[in-house]
Amino acid sequence: MASSIDSFVQRSLGTWESKRSGHNLAFRHVEEVESTIEILPVSLDDPGLAELLASHGIPADSIASPFHMAWEGTSDWDEDATSKGSCTLVPLPSDNSNGRLLRSTGYTEQIPAIGTYRFSDDGCFILITPYEGSSAEERIWFATNDVRMRVSMMRTQSGRGVLQASFSSEIRSGS
Amino acid sequence: MASSIDSFVQRSLGTWESKRSGHNLAFRHVEEVESTIEILPVSLDDPGLAELLASHGIPADSIASPFHMAWEGTSDWDEDATSKGSCTLVPLPSDNSNGRLLRSTGYTEQIPAIGTYRFSDDGCFILITPYEGSSAEERIWFATNDVRMRVSMMRTQSGRGVLQASFSSEIRSGS
Numbered sequence: 001m002a003s004s005i006d007s008f009v010q011r012s013l014g015t016w017e018s019k020r021s022g023h024n025l026a027f028r029h030v031e032e033v034e035s036t037i038e039i040l041p042v043s044l045d046d047p048g049l050a051e052l053l054a055s056h057g058i059p060a061d062s063i064a065s066p067f068h069m070a071w072e073g074t075s076d077w078d079e080d081a082t083s084k085g086s087c088t089l090v091p092l093p094s095d096n097s098n099g100r101l102l103r104s105t106g107y108t109e110q111i112p113a114i115g116t117y118r119f120s121d122d123g124c125f126i127l128i129t130p131y132e133g134s135s136a137e138e139r140i141w142f143a144t145n146d147v148r149m150r151v152s153m154m155r156t157q158s159g160r161g162v163l164q165a166s167f168s169s170e171i172r173s174g175s
Numbered sequence: 176m177a178s179s180i181d182s183f184v185q186r187s188l189g190t191w192e193s194k195r196s197g198h199n200l201a202f203r204h205v206e207e208v209e210s211t212i213e214i215l216p217v218s219l220d221d222p223g224l225a226e227l228l229a230s231h232g233i234p235a236d237s238i239a240s241p242f243h244m245a246w247e248g249t250s251d252w253d254e255d256a257t258s259k260g261s262c263t264l265v266p267l268p269s270d271n272s273n274g275r276l277l278r279s280t281g282y283t284e285q286i287p288a289i290g291t292y293r294f295s296d297d298g299c300f301i302l303i304t305p306y307e308g309s310s311a312e313e314r315i316w317f318a319t320n321d322v323r324m325r326v327s328m329m330r331t332q333s334g335r336g337v338l339q340a341s342f343s344s345e346i347r348s349g350s
């Protein structure tokens with residue numbers, strides 16, 4: 001049987017049309033972002049992957065299902081600007097439900113990030129990534145094979161406050 | 176130690192300022208709703224509660240932490256209209272993590288509803304309520320003691336499709 005992270009990555013592969021509602025909890029603003037997200041597998045003999053692993057001193061046999069994610073989106077706050085980016089993500093499972101996730105670049109900072117993930121008993125993928133001065137918590141689950149839900153939160157470093165939260169509904173393209 | 180549902184209700188008591196982003200998955204519309212939600216305990220000797228239990232043939236000693244919820248909100252689709260409502264909710268625990276929830280009136284239909292709840296191992300309250308032709312799935316969790324997150328979905332009766340999804344960030348009033 002494939003481990004949780006393998007099947008989670010497998011189900012995530014493809015192109016997704018995402019709608020994200022970002023809630024600023026202090027000012028109660030809402031920002032709507034539409035984006036296209038593409039998730040592709042990364043081959044184990046990919047040179048970029050080998051370099052990423054080497055730079056972190058990670059042995060190739062400790063990783064599972066590396067993947068590449070690219071996104072391109074527009075916000076209702078500035079419809080002329082598009083935001084786009086991409087990163088390589090490498091799961092480092094410690095057991096079937098837990099592990100770490102290495103990201104070649106972070107969402108909010110342009111430095112590599114290492115987060116800790118776990119799966120809840122109802123299959124929700126929960127990722128916590130520390131950043132300077134804050135931490136990001138993401139929960140991703142499949143409502144159906146073609147609908148993915150994602151809730152993200154930014155916490156203050158102490159973990160006691162939540163600055164921002166966002167919700168994305170992601171629909172498989174062409175489904 | 177209080178059971179999961181008792182402590183969940185206890186933490187939920189109070190007044191909450193809610194911001195909800197509703198995603199229509201077919202048309203990709205987003206609707207923003209702001210509302211105030213008040214959650215109050217219901218006394219075990221409340222006459223309305225006794226009547227509700229009697230009408231469903233539920234013995235009073237099988238319930239835990241009944242509560243009353245009232246909401247009043249405005250939508251960005253029709254700012255002149257306010258929607259308001261209230262209901263009594265009665266948990267019927269079967270064990271520490273599972274049970275049923277009786278609602279005096281449903282959110283979407285004006286008839287009593289009985290849903291099934293469970294707590295995931297990370298404390299997320301998951302409620303599934305069947306309605307005629309569809310079912311509602313709600314996930315509610317506390318990001319902090321004063322920030323509650325809620326994701327709701329409407330599924331088609333077969334459970335294979337998701338028609339609508341919404342995300343609410345709820346902040347304790349005065350916090």
